[in-house]
Amino acid sequence: MKKKLAHLALAAVLAGSAFTASGAVDEDFMRNVEDTFKSADSAIGLKDAKTATADARELEKMFKEVVDHYVKKGDAEEGVKLSEKSIALSTKIVTTVAANDFDSAAAASAELGRACKTCHNVYKQD
């Protein structure tokens, strides 16, 4: 119950933002992840700190949903690990951009791109 309330609160906070906190890692959710990731990556290239920070914060939230998803799913250690890594890399983008270190932000973004692929190799069926 407590968890559900927290989830509703999160959904309320995020209402009006680009994605809805459904808790499901599905195609719509992932397309939002991809759009946000691409936007962050190009903002880093343009040294647009404001956009890069907003997008990376959004990615942190989305990957928290992904962690929840794999924790609930159970027996998905790799999914939990990779989504936690993705949160950490999103945070790294925020902190490096704040330090005006766009080279490190670009490196974190590239690493995040690899984490996407690693997880897809394990969990995404085509």
Ligand code: HEC
């Ligand atoms: C921890 C696991 C995990 C991580 C990390 C992850 N994804 Fe995904 N992704 C998935 C799964 C699972 C699917 C399949 C979802 C489905 O089809 O229901 C998917 C599907 C996708 C799709 C296909 C959606 C479609 O139209 O079918 C895109 C695009 C995508 N992810 C982008 C990304 C990007 C960009 C990142 C990194 C910034 C990322 N993902 C990180 C698990 C992950």
